[in-house]
Amino acid sequence: NAGVTQTPKFQVLKTGQSMTLQCAQDMNHNSMYWYRQDPGMGLRLIYYSASEGTTDKGEVPNGYNVSRLNKREFSLRLESAAPSQTSVYFCASTSGTGDADTQYFGPGTRLTVL
Amino acid sequence: AQSVAQPEDQVNVAEGNPLTVKCTYSVSGNPYLFWYVQYPNRGLKFLLKYITGDNLVKGSYGFEAEFNKSQTSFHLKKPSALVSDSALYFCAVRPPYNQGGKLIFGQGTELSVKP
Numbered sequence: 219n220a221g222v223t224q225t226p227k228f229q230v231l232k233t234g235q236s237m238t239l240q241c242a243q244d245m246n247h248n249s250m251y252w253y254r255q256d257p258g259m260g261l262r263l264i265y266y267s268a269s270e271g272t273t274d275k276g277e278v279p280n281g282y283n284v285s286r287l288n289k290r291e292f293s294l295r296l297e298s299a300a301p302s303q304t305s306v307y308f309c310a311s312t313s314g315t316g317d318a319d320t321q322y323f324g325p326g327t328r329l330t331v332l
Numbered sequence: 333a334q335s336v337a338q339p340e341d342q343v344n345v346a347e348g349n350p351l352t353v354k355c356t357y358s359v360s361g362n363p364y365l366f367w368y369v370q371y372p373n374r375g376l377k378f379l380l381k382y383i384t385g386d387n388l389v390k391g392s393y394g395f396e397a398e399f400n401k402s403q404t405s406f407h408l409k410k411p412s413a414l415v416s417d418s419a420l421y422f423c424a425v426r427p428p429y430n431q432g433g434k435l436i437f438g439q440g441t442e443l444s445v446k447p
Contacts, residue, residue: 258341260336260422261422261435261437263434263435266432266433266434268431268433274431308375312433319433320366321366321378321433322378323375325375326375
């Protein structure tokens with residue numbers, strides 16, 4: 219059981235470039251999430267997918283798009299990267315069957331936009 | 333607006349001493365409360381959660397947390413700190429009737445345990 223996996227681990231982009239962050243979980247979870255972590259700001263939700271086939275905006279969705287490819291995979295796309303998107307990105311998942319479900323996190327992708 | 337506050341950016345404790353990491357929340361209704369730990373260059377790891385019932389919740393690695401409804405607090409505690417407890421700790425809240433299971437995170441508290 220790998221849990222939640224993310225690729226790549228590190229990425230450096232130039233302003234205006236695009237990229238897709240990949241996330242997969244092998245726990246048969248229904249719900250998946252993308253967060254960004256910035257110093258002193260905790261984790262902020264970018265997008266989430268409550269179940270396969272649905273996606274919704276979180277707190278900071280501007281500049282991002284997502285795709286719930288299937289039950290296992292949830293990708294995050296930056297169409298035109300900006301320096302303000304320099305951050306650490308975490309994917310998480312939860313079973314989505316109960317109100318107090320625990321979210322399980324991937325190891326993160328450290329992104330720098332120059 | 334719903335929010336979570338961790339009033340201390342950093343907590344310093346000597347090994348063997350008790351530790352407390354504070355968390356307060358502003359959410360209407362009865363929320364679910366979580367603590368996560370993050371070691372350097374790693375993802376977040378679940379420590380414990382409060383759903384209902386006993387106000388003292390026990391979790392992983394000897395940590396516990398005390399829920400106080402009147403003070404809207406959920407402080408993380410450990411009777412005897414270890415150097416290996418040094419990490420970044422996050423409090424999180426899931427408001428009731430929350431579509432999609434979304435969590436609201438505090439800004440994090442850096443715990444440093446010195447030998």
